[in-house]
Amino acid sequence: MFYISTLDQIKIAYIGGGSQGWARSLMSDLSLDDRMSGTVALYDLNVEAAQKNEIIGNNSGDGRWRYEAVSTLKKVLSGADIVIISILPGTLDDMETDVHLPERYGIYQSVGDTVGPGGIMRGLRAVPMFAEIARAIRDYAPESWVINYTNPMSVCTRTLYKVFPGIKAFGCCHEIFGTQKLLAEMVTDRLGLEVKRREDVHVHVLGINHFTWVTAASYRHIDLLPVFRDFCAHYAESGYELEGESWKDSVFRSAHRIGFDLFEAYGAIPAAGDRHLAEFLPGCYLKQPETWKFHLTPISFRKQDRDRKQKETDHMVQQKQGVERKASGEEGVNIIAALLGLGELVTNVNLPNQGQVAHLPLEAIVETNAFITRNRVQPIVSGALPKGVEMLAARHVSNQEAVAEAGLTKDRGLAFQAFLNDPLVTLDRRDAEQLFDDMLSKHQPNF
Structure with missing residues (x-):
């Protein structure tokens, strides 16, 4: 209890x-x-x-x-x-291998x-x-x-x-918060209304982490999907940026062009940043980041950021x-x-699928809103993804299930099958196997 x-x-x-x-x-x-x-x-x-x-x-x-x-x-x-x-x-050296070794084979990751x-x-x-x-x-x-x-x-x-x-x-995961903020800015840009808090934009979300989608959104009494359609049409080519905040100024920023492109394709709003979205799809976006106005975040940046934070930490401790x-x-x-019983909250969480996302496998981890109160996290039944998105998500769910099982059982063959099935691995089997072996042996020689 x-x-x-x-x-x-x-x-x-x-x-x-x-x-x-x-x-x-x-x-x-x-x-x-x-x-x-x-x-x-x-x-x-x-x-x-x-x-x-x-x-x-x-x-x-x-x-x-x-x-x-x-x-x-x-x-x-x-x-x-x-x-x-x-x-x-692992370490940032491990992550450096994760991100940059595949570039030798023309595979880029953001x-x-x-x-x-x-x-x-x-x-x-x-x-x-x-x-x-x-x-x-x-x-x-x-x-x-x-x-x-x-x-x-x-x-x-x-x-x-x-x-x-x-x-x-x-x-x-906080990716959906960024989508709420974007929708709040859209309400100001398209409707001239000020949204004081991103929580005031209500979103119906479902999918898998970093590939979550908004199928309904509202502010006060206003249905925001038609507004987003207009917003998307206006900014699809140029991208959307706040005045004075260029996407070029930070490796974590984008101009939302990938999100706009996916909305036009599937009719739902992607609820993650462009850097994450790009990795769930074949490499067309990742090979043209400048065109799509987002960044491939190098591990050198993460190492510099780590070193900066360590200096800040030492200073805080000394002072x-x-x-x-x-x-x-x-x-x-x-x-x-x-x-702990100090209120109630509705927010997005990742939980085993008990039917809250239709058509995706039961027990697989899915992301939806949930009602949280004392000693209870109740996922909200959220229906089905658009069919095209469901097909994309199902492939990744299958891979994630395989990676979890392979990691527990040390099944190298199953791990490679998941690797080969990833949409970014557009290599023939021999090259894919060489890349897989190189990556695995670099930091996990006993797997």
């Missing part, structure tokens, strides 16, 4: 507690929320990173939360009400963490890690709620359920500084509050 004594005794277990991104966002959001207090236990294979976050966390906010770095999964999980998983499966050759390799690395985490949750915190932020979201979350079927886990008390825009703290 899910039970806590009082809301000042909550224990959050953070696996990946040395994080310089998600963990800092959690610290900031907890410092701004006065409904709860307790302990945040930080576990990380990089013990020093977790210890630094302990110092930063304990200098953040008003002391209602105590941060503590711990050395084992047993210690972090014992007594936990909420478990957060935010880890990097992110490399969900699908494509890079997403598959990352998934094969992540599965054993998530299997270990699932067993530890089963043994030490079986009634806790588990929030996963790690990519590949579908493969990681599916592994948790395969290893511990009784787990209460779901995946969270005994906490995080800036500024809302991150994430919904993690509101989700935790709802699970």
Whole structure:
């Protein structure tokens, strides 16, 4: 039974507690929320990173939360009400291989963490890690709620359920928030109305992580799909950018041209950024990023960003500084509050398919809205994807199921079949096998 004594005794277990991104966002959001207090236990294979976050966390906010770095999964999980998983499966050197080695074969990737050759390799690395985490949750915190932020979201979350079927886990992703913001800007651009909060734009979402779609949207009484059709027609060729914010200024920005193109093809709004969307389809977009006005994010950028954050971390520790008390825009703290009985919330989550997405396999991880309240996450039945999108998504679901199974059983043949079936792998079998072997042996020689 899910039970806590009082809301000042909550224990959050953070696996990946040395994080310089998600963990800092959690610290900031907890410092701004006065409904709860307790302990945040930080576990990380990089013990020093977790210890630094302990110092930063304990200098953040008003002391209602105590941060503590711990050395084992047993210690972090014992007594936990909420478990957060935010880890990097492997290293940035691994990711460099994931993203850039396929370029020798003419295969380009914009992110490399969900699908494509890079997403598959990352998934094969992540599965054993998530299997270990699932067993530890089963043994030490079986009634806790588990929030996963790690990519590949579908493969990681599916592994948790395969290893511990009784787990209460779901995946969270903020891509849909960006789509809500785009729709809010559209309402201003096309209708001249100001939308104060992106949550005021209501969206009906379904699909799989990073390939999620909006089949209905509204603001107040206004149906936004016809408005988006007009918006799309106006900006399809030029792309859409806020004044003074060029897509060229950041590797994470785009001009939404891929999203507009896919809307014209399928009649639903893609609810992810162009960098993610491009990887779910054959490589036409990825070979012309300048034309489509988005970026292939190089791992050199991620390494530079890591080094910058490490310097910031060291400075904060030396100066005994906490995080800036500024809302991150994430919904993690509101989700935790709802699970603890402090309100209700509807937001997008990734859960095993129990029929909430028609025609996709049962038990596969799908993304829809869910109703969250005390000790309950109830996915909202969302119907079917447009048929053309369903066919594309089904191929990736099949691959994700295969990667999770191959990672658990060390079935190299099954892993290669998923690799060969990915839409970005447009190679003959011999070249595909050579690339697969090279990628796998680079950082997973014992697979």
